[in-house]
Amino acid sequence: MIEFRSVTKTYPDGTDAVADFSLVVPAHTTTVLVGSSGSGKTTLLRMINRMVEPTSGSIEIDGEPIAQRDPVRLRRSIGYVLQNGGLLPHHRVIDNVATVLRLEGTPKQEAREKAAEVLDVVGLDRSLAQRYPSQLSGGQQQRVGVARALAADPNILLMDEPFGAVDPIVRAELQAETLRLQQELHKTVVFVTHDIDEAFLLGDQVVILSTGAQVAQVGSPSEIIENPADDFVASFIGTERGARALRTKHTDHGTVLVDGAGRTQGRLVESSS
Numbered sequence: 001m002i003e004f005r006s007v008t009k010t011y012p013d014g015t016d017a018v019a020d021f022s023l024v025v026p027a028h029t030t031t032v033l034v035g036s037s038g039s040g041k042t043t044l045l046r047m048i049n050r051m052v053e054p055t056s057g058s059i060e061i062d063g064e065p066i067a068q069r070d071p072v073r074l075r076r077s078i079g080y081v082l083q084n085g086g087l088l089p090h091h092r093v094i095d096n097v098a099t100v101l102r103l104e105g106t107p108k109q110e111a112r113e114k115a116a117e118v119l120d121v122v123g124l125d126r127s128l129a130q131r132y133p134s135q136l137s138g139g140q141q142q143r144v145g146v147a148r149a150l151a152a153d154p155n156i157l158l159m160d161e162p163f164g165a166v167d168p169i170v171r172a173e174l175q176a177e178t179l180r181l182q183q184e185l186h187k188t189v190v191f192v193t194h195d196i197d198e199a200f201l202l203g204d205q206v207v208i209l210s211t212g213a214q215v216a217q218v219g220s221p222s223e224i225i226e227n228p229a230d231d232f233v234a235s236f237i238g239t240e241r242g243a244r245a246l247r248t249k250h251t252d253h254g255t256v257l258v259d260g261a262g263r264t265q266g267r268l269v270e271s272s273s
């Protein structure tokens with residue numbers, strides 16, 4: 001479990017990126033931080049691995065304040081996936097994936113063997129292991145980024161807009177892959193996105209943020225869609241439009257649900273509960 005307690009972050013230039021933020025991130029589930037650009041999502045994520053230090057407040061992992069942990073060791077114990085992959089361009093795929101293992105002192109051959117296994121886990125063919133990042137597609141690079149983050153088997157995985165730079169089809173594939181991986185691995189995942197659909201798809205817990213990392217609402221996707229906290233949330237999640245604005249239509253063959261674009265999405269069946 002990760003807990004933020006009254007955390008603030010003011011950057012040296014005076015920008016208040018995070019103002020009094022508190023949140024519990026339950027273990028072994030996916031929490032998605034979603035909000036518009038500049039709402040402080042990346043700042044929150046980077047405070048978990050101490051790439052950014054809070055101005056005040058504290059962050060605990062399993063009840064222990066991270067301020068007391070050695071920052072380098074803490075960082076190596078937490079997987080981190082970035083939007084552009086963050087891969088080392090002059091290292092082959094296999095060595096990119098093995099990076100943290102090597103830093104931890106695992107012998108080269110053993111680290112490469114473990115890295116090859118992780119390529120299997122993220123669905124990358126081992127034949128790609130000897131390539132350089134520039135010789136891969138964007139989607140493959142992102143998978144390598146995920147493999148690298150998972151290689152040392154961290155309990156916590158931080159993902160910062162990991163699928164922001166790939167096309168919609170690859171993005172959907174990577175989202176499905178993330179769901180599959182999480183069913184298998186049960187990591188404590190903190191995922192940042194500005195895409196509310198991605199948040200609802202991947203999140204067990206979704207945190208909707210406005211400027212200054214103000215929490216507009218926290219809940220499961222169902223809770224938020226069923227009961228948006230205010231007009232800001234309702235507008236942000238788009239309950240009035242598009243795919244979530246469903247209405248009923250009665251036909252000769254029963255009642256169906258139609259989305260905001262007029263497309264029939266499914267049939268209304270009686271619920272047993």
Ligand SMILES: Nc1ncnc2c1ncn2[C@@H]1O[C@H](COP(=O)(O)OP(=O)(O)OP(=O)(O)O)[C@@H](O)[C@H]1O
Pocket residue numbers: 011012013015016017035036037038039040041042043044194
């Ligand atoms: N190193 C920095 N120095 C000064 N201000 C910063 C720094 N990093 C971020 N900020 C500011 O802090 C605020 C929050 O930024 P942050 O990157 O955390 O937001 P975000 O929600 O992740 O945005 P995006 O979706 O655009 O990545 C913004 O106003 C940003 O300009």
